[in-house]
Amino acid sequence: MLLRRALAAGLVLAALAIWFPRLADAHALVLESSPRADEVLRAAPARIFLRFNSRIEQALSGITVTGPGGRPIPLPVVGAPEGAPNELSAPVPTLPPGRYLVRWKVLSADGHVTQGALRFTVAPGP
Numbered sequence: 001m002l003l004r005r006a007l008a009a010g011l012v013l014a015a016l017a018i019w020f021p022r023l024a025d026a027h028a029l030v031l032e033s034s035p036r037a038d039e040v041l042r043a044a045p046a047r048i049f050l051r052f053n054s055r056i057e058q059a060l061s062g063i064t065v066t067g068p069g070g071r072p073i074p075l076p077v078v079g080a081p082e083g084a085p086n087e088l089s090a091p092v093p094t095l096p097p098g099r100y101l102v103r104w105k106v107l108s109a110d111g112h113v114t115q116g117a118l119r120f121t122v123a124p125g126p
Contacts, residue, residue, distance in 0.1 A: 027108065027112055027114045028052040028053060028054050028056050028086075028106050028108040028112070028114045029052060029053045029054075029114070030050055030051070030052060030053075030104070030116060030118075031051050031052060031053050032049075032050075032051040033048075033049065033050050033051070033102075033118055034047075034048070034049040035048075035102075035118075035120040036118075036120070037118040037119065037120070038118075038119055038120065038121075039120045039121070040120070040121045040123050041120060041121065041122050041123065042123055042125075043122070044092065044094060044095035044096075044122045045092055045095075045120075046091065046092060047089050047090060047091050047092055048063050048065065048075060048088075048089070048090045048092055048102055049087070049088070049089045050063070050087065050088045050089075050104055051084070051086060051087050052086045052087070052088075052106065052108075053086070054086060054108055054109065054110075055085040055086050055108070055109040056085070056086060056088065056106045056107060056108055056109065057106070057107040057108070057109065058077065058078075058085070058088060060106075060107040061077060061088055061104070061105065061106035061107055062074065062075075062077055062104070062105050062106075063075045063077055063088060063090045063102060063103070063104050064102070064103045064104075065092065065095075065100055065101070065102050065103075066100065066101040066103070067095060067096075067098055067099075067100050068096075068098035068099060068100075072103075073093065075090035075091065075092065076090060076091065077089070077090045078090065078091075085109075088104070088106065095122055096122070097122045097123060097124040097125070098121070098122060099119060099120075099121045100119065100120055100121070100122065101117055101118075101119050102117060102118050102119070102120070103115065103116075103117045104116055104117070
């Protein structure tokens with residue numbers, strides 16, 4: 001009886017080990033960003049940079065910045081300067097002081113669309 005329970009538990013654990021990595025690989029998640037979430041900057045950033053946990057289709061991905069006025073500014077997305085397939089970079093126009101929302105939407109290499117957002121603040125000068 002004990003052996004049967006141990007075998008059943010082992011089968012369940014093996015099935016979970018196989019299933020959950022597939023779920024984790026299904027979505028591109030942000031590992032690193034510049035600016036960082038909730039960062040307060042003394043000057044506006046020159047670019048937005050995002051690094052994901054998996055390869056993304058850069059040509060089918062996008063970044064938008066919304067400022068204090070509420071008007072979204074779509075940014076021209078380019079691959080990261082290093083050419084890494086899991087990175088996005090976009091030049092940013094001059095931004096006045098205020099709180100900004102960065103929204104991103106990417107198509108991962110496995111065909112899943114993932115989106116998210118982060119905020120940062122450009123502080124007024126001294």
